[in-house]
Amino acid sequence: MQTDVLIIGSGAAGLTAALTLAQTCKVLVLAKGDLKSGSTAWAQGGIAAVLDAGDTFEDHIRDTMVAGAGLNDRATVEFVIERAPAAIDLLCELGVPFNRDAGDLHLTREGGHSHRRIVHVDDATGWAVQAALLKAAEENPNITLLPHRTCVDLITGRHEAKFSGSGRVWGAYALDVESGKVEAYTAKATILAAGGAGRVYQFSTAPRGATGDGIAMAWRAGARVSNMEMMQFHPTCLYNLDVKNFLITEAVRGEGGHLLHPETGHRFMADYDPERMELAPRDVVARAIDDQIKRYGLDYVHLDISHQPADFVKGHFPTIYDKLLGLGIDMTTGPIPVVPAQHYTCGGVVIDLDGRTDLPGLYAAGECTESGLHGANRLASNSLLECFVFGEAAAQNILAHWDGFEAPPAIREWDESRVTDSDEEVVIKQNWTEIRRMMWNYVGIVRTTKRLERAQNRIELLRSEIEDYYGNFRVTTDLIELRNLHQCAGLIVKSALTRHESRGLHYITDYPELAEEVRDTVLVP
Secondary structure, three states: EEEEEEEEOOOOOHHHHHHHHHOOEEEEEOOOOOOOOOOHOOOOOEEEEEOOOOOOHHHHHHHHHHOOOOOOOOOHHHHHHHOOOHHHHHHHHHHOOOEOOOOOEOOOOOOOOOOOOOOOOOOOOOHHHHHHHHHHHOOOOEEEOOOEEEEEEEOOHEEEOOOOOOHHHHOOEEEEOOOEEEEEEEEEEEOOOOOOOOOOOOOOOOOOOOHHHHHHHHHHHHHOOOOOOOOOEEEEEEEEOOOOOOEOOHHHOOOOOOOOOOOOOEEEHOOEEEOOOOOOOHHHHHHHHHHHHHHHHOEEEEEEOOOOHHHHHHHOHHHHHHHHHHHHOOOOOOOOOEEEEEEEEEEEOOOOOOOOOOOOEEEEOOOOOEOOOOOOOOOOOOOHHHHHHHHHHHHHHHOHHHHHHHOOOOEOOOOOOOOOOOOOHHHHHHHHHHHHHHHHHHOEEEEEHHHHHHHHHHHHHHHHHHHHHHEEEOOHHHHHHHHHHHHHHHHHHHHHHOOOOOOOOEOOOOOOOOOOOOOOEOOOO
């Protein structure tokens, strides 16, 4: 199948790009699962934007740089934040029903922000944004949406019928999950908007499909990746043995929630960050909770907002309130048991301000990228904002240079002549489980060189087994994801071993201080 522009991912970044491009181009959007299964729909908190008279771009820039521990690229931070109000205006035009107060957009506050600047739809902003973008895309005749397509690899010069060996990207091979067939989807330009790599960890708030597909495919095709060691752990994921990966939004702390020792009731953030308390950036809060759990042998800590009026809590957090009530927890009368969990991939494929990667014809936007916005730690509610800004930027650059894009050459069909159906699916499950548990235990919130080296050894031991399995059996979504998870785990560990300092999300006991030189960890294929 050939189109003008291929977009891999149907979340905020991908659909924003698609709607912009569809003014003049035919666009094909591939989604690994259904069209709402990505991370965008899971975003509870909101979108950060300077909309209040008492707030300024400079304040938002400073908050972002402070949270990012100075690793951010200043030009990128300015680029994104200055475009935030326009992004909110566009979403309003698309019908996103943001909360309002006397007609004005209601603004809440989250950790690391010096002002109320979070635009939201109750505590389910991502779901509302996804629905509005998807509705607009479905109604656009120039956009084709194909769900249940698992991308295997990017198509480059080595896949051309007349082998060229160039790094030019011409689209992607993708598995049609229903038919079991791998097809070539070619285009003049390709945009990666495939999300993060959260599922490389045992505990994560990311959806099931967040297996680092875009990052791994771009790396294999020859693109650089950067700052993969900067994995954000959300401080407050619900602790429940039956319901896994349910996030308790940052806004609960922003609206007055306290973190308490579950046995003594001590408000322990005063011991770690007495000035900002629960409103400290996520890396500080996550390490504090991790320290409490390990120091006192706890299973969880308490997040308590029951001191606020019941109507206030229900009005601000209806989704969370209903979910918890169904589990026997009334957040208006008692605390919520919480633990940290992997939440966001701050590193990824290196892009410029136009969303361009190292590879001609390949753009990227959203969580699979390292744009320079987040630095060493993402500021709350800057993630959806990044998707809108860079989805738009990539699309605009493609449109501006459209006359220079060549039509794809003839591409070789996917060859399954030397493989068979797997007879041992247990291998995939075993390796998947081993990687995720190893990454949680050895490459988690607090790291040591010894643990990182152990992780690196285990990743290397798994490499030949996974490559042998991939080379001998027909691909399935599980096998494709395992291959990508393994690739991303190796990139994370290699990056972590390279950074000899503790900065932002990368805290390593062997190097507890900041290095004098501020630098990105850039890996070159």
